[in-house]
Amino acid sequence: MSSSTSSSRPTLRQELKVLAVVACMLMGVELLMRRIESRVSAEYATISSFAERAERLASSQSPRILVIGDSLAEDGFRADVFSRQIEQLGHQVSVDAFTLPGSEMSEWYWLFRSYFADAQHRPDMVFLCSSDFVDYPTVGIGRLATLTRRSNHSELLLSDIPDFCDRAKFLKSSAFRSFAGRDRIQKSILSAIIPNYQEGRTWQHNMLRQASEATEYSEADNDLAQEQSYSRLHRFLDLADEHNVAVAIVLMPMAYKYDVDESLVKQLCARQVPLVDCRWVEEITPASFYDGVHLSSEGARTFSGHFAGRVVRQFLSDREPAPTF
């Protein structure tokens, strides 16, 4: 087979033309993405709505409640049911839920900081709803870039993204929406082309998770497992304190029992941050979850009503002042 000995090799000029075409292709995709991203991505549409919804919540006269969380809160919390129940209990609140599936403390901090950490927008109360508040490495870099278009990137890069490659990815995501939203484009193309894409991915994900859990258990070191870090939660609480916003941690229900980390309880106690433990709600049974983790719409209605009652008792009623554990 011949290789590089022929004289019919491209000139630098020709190759620059090739690169120019590739750059034009990428620019075209980027422009297209900027036009259609709200339509093709429900998540992007949600993030795009945050600014307007934050304004709306800020303009309310009644006590403003902000719910932040992951998919447990996204599927499990119904703002309409919650406010109706609170109204029935004799109180008036304005509530909105800013939730993103798979999000964690880092994204919640920057969400709060981007949309609510100023005198005009600060809510009266924030509920952080999830089952886990540990510091995890930032995974959703593209989403974080989308979420923090209004924020100071240098601070974010220093504090949340320590790795050089992740920083480069973050900056690329900030500059190019097509790159930030590539996982959504990938998903929509593959699910249109590949049969059983969703089912196959779920099975694949379960097998890989099973393997990684087995590795983790085999390498488990109980001492290490107990020493979870909550520095990002503390950073959130510090920011809320700075703006005089009350914060409560809500442990969301799941179909199976899960333990709460003792160290988290101690640290919250020390800071006098209320913990609303909704892990076991009487009316919620395993049948209330569509996949064992996320509440069905019926389950969400039940939970939201129950949660409203807890909020009234713990935070809005004078009879039982917060915090209670």
Place this chain on the structure above:
Amino acid sequence: MLFNSYIFWAFFAIVILIYSRARHRWQNIILLAASYIFYGWWDWRFLSLVAASTMIDFACTRLMAAPGATAARRKSLLVVSIVSNLAFLGFFKYFNFFAGELAGILSTLGFQANLPALQIILPVGISFYTFQTMSYSIDVYKGRAQPVRRFLDFALYVAFFPQLVAGPIERFNRLMPQIENPRVHRQGDFAEGLYHILLGLFKKVVIADNMATITNAVFAAGPGQATGADMLLAIYAFAFQIYGDFSGYSSMAQGLAKWLGFDLIYNFKMPYFAVSPSDFWTRWHISLSAWLRDYLYIPLGGNRKGSLNTYRNLMLTMLLGGLWHGASWTFVAWGAYQGAILIIYRLLEQAKKSTREVVTTWPRKVVAGVVMFHLTCIGWLLFRADNLGQAWLMLRGIATDFRFSEFSAYALGSIVFFVGPLLLLEYWIHRRDDMIALLRVRWQARAAAYSYFVFMLWFFAPEVSNEFIYFQF
């Protein structure tokens, strides 16, 4: 510092900026410094190994060439060079394996063996640069190469960063003249480098990393969780994963070297179009198979001493080739399997002329290619399995429980989507019999191909990249 990481490209940008402004002697010094930084990035302690290997082989070969060196002295110097290289390799790569196996055997015989189990970190790419330096010592001893005079040049030959950690294993007579002489930049070097880098990135990031998710899921599945069809497709996925991973790395190495003014050999030439095992080994990891042929198979006698000796030599060469990949019975089994199919094909060739002569018409080529691909896949099963038991269970699963599940449809769709276009491109290259055929077409066609590569890299890179498989070797 992986070739597909941002940190590497930041590093390379700095290196090439300084390098392109320097004169020849300084260029070598810059490359040597860059190579040591590149290698030390994994673990600076590994640098001592590269440096030690370099110094020992440099000293041994200089002494071999010293006036008045007797044949016995030259031989003992060669032994020193080979033993020290193999000692590094043996200790870091095989100590725990053999210590564990010995303890097992002693325990079976009723003896309690308290052999030390050391926490040994395997230095990346140790097998590659060890083989490269050993070939130099052997070549000097045999008079096939003149010992290098400048230590810095030799150090760069050992540590040249594009091919240091995963090859290709370059021969002294090919690479050293390029180091010793000033770089010559020809028209098309930039284009050729770009082609190799882009194709390599595509193979690694798009093909290998996406196939890895399928492979890893099925190989991690417990008993009864995956069907035979899932298993078969996972083995296909692994065949393309390892090909994309390793040939992608080699391609990037070639492209980077080209931009620095060096020509590296082609390490892969469309291996899955091979029609027989011997054809496969002229297409897969060419630098290793050529090394094994020249420094092991031929010295053992090659095919010169009758059929039985030829078979023995083939089996020994492939067994050692298997063991070169790692200290595990699965690699030994893989080597033995490769040796066995080489012998079987040789026997068949003797029975009805050569396979190449028989496989002339295209239907026969297709059948031979499909058969060879599946034989290769059985080898990959041994190579990828955690242990021989898992390989056996999977083979049994494929034979006895061949059901097409939802995952099978997904896996098949993914393989076709990701690998299909690459195979079409490779078939076209194969037909043109020109490894850089894409550089000889109109620039618009190349722009279309590159746009596809970049589009796929932009949108279809998995969130988490897998490390290069061959780094562990």
